[in-house]
Amino acid sequence: MFTGIIAAVGTIAAIQPRGGDIRLRIATGNLDLSDVRLGDSIAVSGVCLTVIELPGDGCWVDVSHETLERTILSEAKSGTSVNLEKALTPTTRLGGHLVSGHVDGIGAVSQWRPDGRSWRLRIQAPDTLARYIAEKGSICVDGVSLTVNRVAGAAFELNIVPHTLTATTLADFKIGRRVNLEVDLIARYLERLLLGDRAAQIAGGLTEALLREHGFWK
Secondary structure, eight states: OBOSOOOEEEEEEEEEEETTEEEEEEEOTTOOOTTOOTTOEEEETTEEEEEEEOOSSEEEEEEOHHHHHHSGGGGOOTTOEEEEEEOOOTTOOOOSOOBOSOOOEEEEEEEEEEETTEEEEEEEOOGGGGGGOOTTOEEEETTEEEEEEEEETTEEEEEEOHHHHHHSGGGGOOTTOEEEEEEOHHHHHHHHHHHGGGGGTOOSOOOHHHHHHTTSOO
16 A cells, blocks of 8 residues: 655666566665565555565566556656655555555546646546546546546546655656556445445446435435
8 A cells, every 4th residue: 555645756777578568677766775675565656566676776576467458557668757655554644645556547638737836737537437536536646646626527637736746757747648547445445335235246337326326316
């Protein structure tokens, strides 16, 4: 588990194809690895990966075929900047929100404009994720915990403060950039709980009929 509070920005130092998947070497920059051990989890731009080697100036991680299909790590290139966060501990301050590092879908930046000292970011999410995104709710974008300001269909807006711009890769965003999205995990579990015993029989997710049945839609 993670918090979505980025600890450092690193870079992809090397990519090794491994028979359908890849192995990445991450140069972790200012991230303190003194307490990291083999087998520990680290979030790389919002993707939970397992540390398999610690060469001293970073770490190696494996990226499975499943992860490549579901995240923007399939577009990784040597030199690409990535947001980094170590797994939280029982004493970690939960400054963001609970993040699993399991990406739900890929969105795209559709607007990126200044607003005072902050920036307004608009992201178009996949239609299948729209039901999980709520105004003033939490969402994780490339590993960064952010608050949703507005929602319009499957599009949502965020306010990015100066500190977040300097401490993450968000300053590199441009129109059209694809991003990893993780919705609030409470919304995901709530959907399954509402299905009750029918969860084993229903292939899809939350529907208008189900919401009406439980009093969430009139």
